[in-house]
Amino acid sequence: MGIHDEDLQRVKIETDLSGVVSQYVALRKVGQRWSGLCPFHNEKTPSFSVNAEEGFFYCFGCQKSGDAITFVREMEHLDFVGAVEWLANRLGIALRYTDTSDGTNRKERQELTDILEKAADFYHQTLRTGTSAGKVRSYLRSRGFDSETVDQFRIGYAPDKWDALASHLGIPTPKLEAAGLGRPGQRGGPIDFFRDRIMFPVFDTNGAVVGFGGRMLPDGQQPKYKNTPQTRLYDKSKVLYGLHLAKKHIVEADEIVVCEGYTDVIGCFRAGIPRAVATCGTALTDDHVKLMTRFAKRIVIAFDADGAGKAAADRFYGWEDRHNAEVFVAAMPEGADPGQLAEENPSALTDALAAAEPFLSYRINRVLDKSDLSLVEGRARAAADTGAIIAEHPNEVVRDQYLIEVAQKVRIDIEQMRRLVKKPNPTRHQPTPPPGSPPDNSDTQQRSQPPAVPQAELNLLRALVHDPETVTPLALPAMFSNPTAIDAYHLVTTDGWREQIDETPTAATTLIGRVLVEELDADPIELVSRALDAVINRWNTELRYDVHDIEQLRQHQPIVQWLTHRQEEMHSDDTRTAAVEAIVDWLRNQETTGEPDQPSDQNLN
Incomplete structure (x- = not known):
């Protein structure tokens, strides 16, 4: 892809380089040139010079040079x-x-x-001056959000009306839907996606609005947060809230602080830590880390990581290896988050971030802190638990350094600790025993076998492979619980997957190879319904564990009844297809909102 040369030359000619640079550097006229502190390295004496007439800059300190395009590429981390x-x-x-x-x-x-820009303005102005937003302004003031903060983050309010934004924009419903702002209503007209919510615009790295996060008010309707569904502009696995404001400070500090929510980021800014970002209702992904390391290599996790087990460790260590990142964890006071600390004790937030530890160190110290090291049994348990954690790290030198430190703390011999930390033998390229020698089962007995793929998920994969036209529109990641099956699902729903299965042999491609050679022995829709049965059963089980009082149970009861009716219809040949489609639509809505929303009215029968 390229830009017409005529347009490119026009941009170069019409750009005032000194005006562009002045957005980042305080320039002072020196003769025919402009001079200032270099934005590309730390210095106290100005050595950065701009020739506005020629459209060229040069730093006598670090020797960076170029035109306006080069300058913007460096400052905004963009391609040409x-x-x-x-x-x-x-x-x-x-x-x-x-x-x-x-x-x-x-x-x-x-x-x-x-x-999206017009929508952000509408929400923002509604919050600032709308008569219906008085309660929202009072609530935000009670949370410490002043006028400057509201303007800086362009916080807004979506009115409690079905079509407030749709009426304001006056655009066709398909465009409203394409922007993730609305959908067709039952009567044919458009209805807003966000209603009666505090609105947090989400921007790309260049400061363009790509989506929104809507937070419920204290007396509002669940879910607590509702995010823009995936669109051409918005992919929550690739966007970070606050990065457009934080990137300059991130580069200066060579550190990025990752929070869980929008208000955490805002709290960090208010506490004088303007290098914070947040994911938008999803876990950290490889794309997030890839984006972050364009600006800084040190990544500080500022949310609860106590539950991070081996799967999280594998991801973190993989990111460190692939993206040359350094993952640290800030230990927040128990029960607190950055947004709360910023409001109640800003210095505690600053101290927690300054004391951030490498991820492995954090996990080890959590174990040691909870162990009774005054007892022999406590030290033995701590040694075993930390040994298992250290063994997960892929770097032998790092493992050895940590095991020596832990051995001293738990007062055991280093060689004993080293045996606890011994990495399991690789599963591939094992030497073949001589003919006639007895089989050695010790290693296979010690290694935990991967969980078997449930039959319903195996059947669904088979249907996906053999009848993709029917099944692909109905299959969702939520229908799979087995990690290998999930990987297989993502692969077979990717264009050109048949070529890929020969290129990268994995457990997933092995599974796909199996279902490829098996025949489809049942109606595809029926196989989808069996997978949905498992999803509904899991959902009901989780609900029983999550619901703690009668009021919560009452709130979920309509969904439970609706699912029960649809599940019965799935088991009848006459109503199976419609029931499957209704449940799949409900699941899709769950994936979008992250919460068990009420089914749409047209399905409540």
Whole structure:
């Protein structure tokens, strides 16, 4: 993809380099040049020079140089095209592309961006001046949100009306839906996706609105948070809340603080820690880490990591290896989060972040803190538990350093500790025993076997492979609980997956190879219904453990009854398809909101 050379030259000619640089550096006129402190390295004496007439900059300290496009690429961490687009937007120049499809795609994306920008303005102005937002303004003030904070993060309010935003924007329903802001109502007109919620706009790294997070009011309707569904612009696995404001401070500190929620990020900013970001209703992903390490290598996790087990450790260590990242964990006071600490005790938040530990150190210390090291039994248990944790780290040198430290703390011999930390033998490339030698089962007995794939999930995968046209629109990740089956599902729903299964042999591709050669011996819709039976049973089981009082049970009762009716209909040939589709729609809505929403009215019969 490229930009028309004529447009590129126009951007270069019309850009005022000194004006662009002044957004980041305080410049002072020195003769015919502009001078200031270099934004690319720390210095006390200005060595950064800008020749506005020639459109060129140079630093006599670090030797960085280039034109406006180079400067924007460095400061905003963009590629060439992205930097040109950034400058063109600033100048109001409409770019043309050498590939017409690229131009069309970008035009459509820009149209969605404009819609989202207008929505953010509507929500923000409603909060600032709307008569219906008085209770929201009072609530935010009680939480310490002043006018400056509201403006900085463009916090807003979605009115408690079915079509307040839709009526304000006056755009066709398909465009409203494409932006993740609404959907068709039962009477044909558009209805808003967000209603009676505090609105937190989510921006991309360039400061363009891509989506929203809507928080319920104290007396509002669940779920607590409702996020924009996935759109062409918004993918929650790739976007970080607050990054557009924090990136400059992240680069300066070479550290990024990762929180759980929007208010945590805002709390960090208010506490003088403007290098915080948050995921948007999802766990950290590889794409998140890849994005973060464009700005800093040190990643500080500022949320509860006590429950992080081997799966989380494998992810963290993998990120450190793939992205050259350093993952630290800040130990928050029990029961507190960054947003709460910022409001009640900002210095405690600052101290917690300053004392962040490497992830492995954090996990070890949590075990030692909870152990009674005054007893022989307590020290033995601590040695075994920390040994298992240390063994998970892929770096032998790191493992050895930590085992020596722990051995001293639990007062056991280093060689004893080393035996506890011994890594399991790799499962592949084992030497073949000589013919006639007795089999050695010790290793296989010690290694835990991967859990078997449930039959319902195996059947669903078989249906996906053999009848994708029927099953793919109905299959969801929530229908799988087995990790290998989940990986297999994601692979067979990817274009060109048949070529991939030969390239990278894994447990998932082995499973796919199995179902490929097995025949489809039942109606595909019936196989989907069997998988849904398992999902509903799991949901009911979790509900029994999660619900603690009669009021919660009453709130969930309509959903339970609705699912029971749909489940009965799935077992009848005449109503199976409609019931399956209704439950799948409900599950999709759950994935979007993250909460067990009430089924839509048209399904309540």
